[in-house]
Amino acid sequence: MDSQDLQVLAALRRWAADGHRAALVTVARTWGSAPRPAGAWMALRDDGRVQGSVSGGCIEDDLVARMLDGRIAGSRPFVLTYGVTRDEAARFGLPCGGTLELVVEPAPDMARLADLAARIEAGQLVRRDVDIDTSTVAVADACRGEALGWDGRRLSTIHGPRWRLLIIGASQIGRYLAPMAQALDYAVSVCDPREEYSAEWDVPGAPLVPGMPDDVVTAMLPDPHTAIVALTHDPKLDDMALLEALKSPAFYVGALGSRVNNATRRARLLEYFDLSEGEVERLRGPIGLPIGSRTPPEIAVSILAEMTAVKNGAAVIRPEPATPASAGCGLG
The missing domain is CATH 3.40.50.720 (NAD(P)-binding Rossmann-like Domain)
Structure with a gap:
């Protein structure tokens, strides 16, 4: 089964081959109880079709609207932030005042994405760097243990079998x-x-x-x-x-x-x-x-x-083994 990253990459390349324009959206940072973790990907096609996700649904709807009315256009990556105010968090379905900071790439380089997909499929661990100021994207080998990095202008995401x-x-x-x-x-x-x-x-x-x-x-x-x-x-x-x-x-x-x-x-x-x-x-x-x-x-x-x-650090509680007297009905 393909990982979520490979599914998004496959959709982007397939849409490009069919003549569609598509954007790549990445969760760069979260605050509070955001529904998707930093590094989550979503591909967004020019007609509103979606692969992947960055939230529970409402933010995706807004991104689709932005794509359809031309607000996601051009070639330069930019930052979108959702949930800054309590009203906005409620509007977009972000629980407990959660906030999402997204990096939007309106026209990702398909050749670089194909290289990234090939590396992931080969079992390699890869780092992808996106520079907002220069609009440059670089793909390089990552080291085990590397984590996502985001300083507000440069986004580094890790892909492959972590x-x-x-x-x-x-x-x-x-x-x-x-x-x-x-x-x-x-x-x-x-x-x-x-x-x-x-x-x-x-x-x-x-x-x-x-x-x-x-x-x-x-x-x-x-x-x-x-x-x-x-x-x-x-x-x-x-x-x-x-x-x-x-x-x-x-x-x-x-x-x-x-x-x-x-x-x-x-x-x-x-x-x-x-x-x-x-x-x-x-x-x-x-x-x-x-x-x-x-x-x-x-x-x-x-x-x-x-x-x-x-x-994920979640508590794992195992029930005590049942005694013969309490193992079921009619046993004594």
Whole structure:
């Protein structure tokens, strides 16, 4: 599945090929409870057609009106601000007095956008710089950990797979998890030394990395933008990956298995491996949010939901396991 950035880029290039003029709008800065984060993109065609979003809808309607009546024209980028006053925030549906500052490019360079799309599709992390004063746009390699920058005149946005996910186990769950994660701008790779599983792995854009799980984890140099999930259900493989993952700064480390299996795994990691109690406590297991998932796609959704919650700093509360007396009706 294409990321949101690629969807916007594809629309801009497709519209240009069809003879339409189109603008690119970027959320440069937000205050309060803005509905879309800084860096969000929207493409706007000369007839009002839209791809992407910068708010919940009302600002898009105003931008469409500006495009149709000629207020978005020319070639020089400019800044638009919404929600400065309480009345304006209410008018545009911005909650809690939220404010959006947008950079509008009425005529983005399609050749540079094609270069940007090619780099993203190749799995590269890219920085795009827009200078309001000189109307220049530059595209260059970005470093992992770089963030959006905006000083009121120069906008730098980061595009491409800003997060990484290593899946241990070329399982059916992984086949659903990989494309879901790619849609959220994860660069996904898979490790499974078991030929009976790895031979059938064919998820586009999610390469199979050869080697044993612990070696693969060590070689990828996990950072705070890395998630590692162990899905083989084979302790000989999962434990090897977890041994290295739990010692790394990866923001998320999880393993498939029941509460009992994960309790046994934690005890095993403490007893037989060089891991501290704090490092073992980082293990997410049972993996995923407790949403009653049973099928592989449901489990993949629950894993990605928990990864998203952890990444965004949201509280993850797990219910206590039901006791036999309260597990259901008619049990005693």
